[in-house]
Amino acid sequence: MILMEPLISLCLVGQKREFSAGDELVAEYQFDAVSADEIHSAEASVLWYTEGKGEEDLGVHFFERRVPTDADQGDLRLLRRFSTRLPTSPLSYSGAIFCVRWCVRVRLFLRKGRELMQEVPFVLGAVPAVQSAECRANEAR
Amino acid sequence: MPRLIRWLQKKRGDRRTGSNLVGNVGEAVFYGALFLLGVTALAALLTAHVVQPAAAWYAVGFGFWCVVLVLTSFVILGGAGVLRTAFRIGFSAERRSAMAQSANRIDLVREAVPQPKDFPTLPSHDGLVNSPGTELAYRLPASNPTGWRLLATTIFSLLWNAVGCVLFVIATRGWLDGNVNWFLTAFLIPYLAICGGSIYFVLRQIWIDAGMGPTTVEICSHPLWPARQYQVHLSQSGHIAVKSLSLWLTCDEEVTYHQGTDIRHEVRTVYQEKLYERADFGIEPGIPFQTECTLSIPPTAMHSFQSEHNAVHWWLVVRGSLAYWPKFERRFPIIVYPGEATAAAEKRPVSAPASSRIHARGRSVLSEVSA
Numbered sequence: 001m002i003l004m005e006p007l008i009s010l011c012l013v014g015q016k017r018e019f020s021a022g023d024e025l026v027a028e029y030q031f032d033a034v035s036a037d038e039i040h041s042a043e044a045s046v047l048w049y050t051e052g053k054g055e056e057d058l059g060v061h062f063f064e065r066r067v068p069t070d071a072d073q074g075d076l077r078l079l080r081r082f083s084t085r086l087p088t089s090p091l092s093y094s095g096a097i098f099c100v101r102w103c104v105r106v107r108l109f110l111r112k113g114r115e116l117m118q119e120v121p122f123v124l125g126a127v128p129a130v131q132s133a134e135c136r137a138n139e140a141r
Numbered sequence: 142m143p144r145l146i147r148w149l150q151k152k153r154g155d156r157r158t159g160s161n162l163v164g165n166v167g168e169a170v171f172y173g174a175l176f177l178l179g180v181t182a183l184a185a186l187l188t189a190h191v192v193q194p195a196a197a198w199y200a201v202g203f204g205f206w207c208v209v210l211v212l213t214s215f216v217i218l219g220g221a222g223v224l225r226t227a228f229r230i231g232f233s234a235e236r237r238s239a240m241a242q243s244a245n246r247i248d249l250v251r252e253a254v255p256q257p258k259d260f261p262t263l264p265s266h267d268g269l270v271n272s273p274g275t276e277l278a279y280r281l282p283a284s285n286p287t288g289w290r291l292l293a294t295t296i297f298s299l300l301w302n303a304v305g306c307v308l309f310v311i312a313t314r315g316w317l318d319g320n321v322n323w324f325l326t327a328f329l330i331p332y333l334a335i336c337g338g339s340i341y342f343v344l345r346q347i348w349i350d351a352g353m354g355p356t357t358v359e360i361c362s363h364p365l366w367p368a369r370q371y372q373v374h375l376s377q378s379g380h381i382a383v384k385s386l387s388l389w390l391t392c393d394e395e396v397t398y399h400q401g402t403d404i405r406h407e408v409r410t411v412y413q414e415k416l417y418e419r420a421d422f423g424i425e426p427g428i429p430f431q432t433e434c435t436l437s438i439p440p441t442a443m444h445s446f447q448s449e450h451n452a453v454h455w456w457l458v459v460r461g462s463l464a465y466w467p468k469f470e471r472r473f474p475i476i477v478y479p480g481e482a483t484a485a486a487e488k489r490p491v492s493a494p495a496s497s498r499i500h501a502r503g504r505s506v507l508s509e510v511s512a
Binding site: 088107 | 234238261396399407444446450482484486487
């Protein structure tokens with residue numbers, strides 16, 4: 001018997017992957033290869049998180065949780081579109097020892113306790129990547 | 142296909158690479174067992190004293206209360222652990238973070254955790270603009286790590302020397318009585334050397350902090366925006382011969398992370414620019430050295446950023462090299478807001494297809510991001 005993993009389709013509407021502060025971000029998602037009865041809930045969020053040497057921090061800008069009673073005919077698989085106006089900070093940042101990343105993330109919770117996730121990264125703002133002072137000094141030499 | 146249970150796992154801070162479910166169950170079992178052990182043992186102990194006082198295993202005294210304290214801590218730790226685990230199960234990191242942010246929107250909480258209203262993750266600048274300057278609009282408060290260093294050194298020195306005095310008295314009594322404890326005497330030699338060293342470092346720190354004279358930095362406006370110019374006023378008092386005195390604009394990244402059971406803190410300077418420098422001059426008592434210079438934040442600079450474990454801090458740093466004194470450095474925090482050049486997205490030619498949809502099998506969630 002072949003077990004199919006549920007399929008999560010997630011996309012940002014439009015061609016942009018770089019956004020300015022205050023821009024509107026529109027995303028949509030849907031689920032396939034899973035029956036409606038199996039889905040317990042779905043969460044969509046727009047968030048930033050840190051990566052790098054420090055512990056990871058996370059901040060949610062937009063969050064939406066849906067259970068079957070929130071959907072038409074109780075079917076959470078159908079295409080769902082949401083939008084949010086992006087904040088003025090924190091801007092995406094690639095630093096010397098940590099980075100700030102933005103993404104749209106969708107989580108699918110199944111009845112049997114399983115959980116699946118899909119995310120699409122994007123860039124907020126245009127802060128150039130930095131190099132540490134040590135790196136710049138080494139390059140100067 | 143991943144195995145149901147991974148025997149070898151990694152743990153990095155709050156994250157782990159194993160199954161959340163197994164981890165949560167294990168945690169619940171551990172805390173539950175701790176709670177039950179505490180409750181059972183505490184109940185047995187109290188019952189033995191209350192119901193059958195004559196058959197009590199322990200007399201009510203110091204030992205009894207110690208046991209009660211330890212068992213109560215088992216109950217509290219176990220109960221809190223079970224509740225914490227129960228709260229986490231079924232809640233994604235995003236949902237917990239969203240709930241925390243909802244709580245932060247309540248005015249009472251937000252007053253306790255001040256942040257600029259329209260700029261999330263920027264530190265509050267309230268504490269930086271409540272002191273008017275004499276030359277310019279605001280006098281910046283000094284971030285004073287040396288104060289904490291002095292306090293810590295003083296506490297260490299007091300405790301170390303107090304113990305040293307007691308040991309010295311005991312050893313001296315032995316010498317006077319003719320009953321010399323050679324082990325204690327040998328132990329006292331390096332111990333007293335550390336006593337002397339700690340006193341030296343305390344006095345040196347007090348000498349630097351008190352004898353140098355105050356450094357004040359004032360600024361014409363705050364918070365700061367990239368690509369704009371600001372006036373900065375620097376004043377240094379004291380009675381000192383200065384080899385060099387300089388004012389720097391610096392940007393530091395700061396992170397904290399767990400390494401084993403230790404909490405590490407790392408700072409990396411990612412930008413620094415010398416705003417002013419003067420060499421070989423003297424400062425007389427009552428006539429502070431004063432100067433003004435211009436400060437400009439680079440247009441593409443990263444804004445100030447503060448999250449729980451990661452931060453970008455901007456500073457005005459005064460560095461001095463003085464005759465007959467150790468070098469000193471005093472730091473004054475400033476808050477930089479996002480500039481126009483960085484808030485706007487880069488204009489790039491569109492090369493991606495119109496429908497760049499991610500259409501993939503969902504990843505089973507094995508690792509978790511801490512909220």
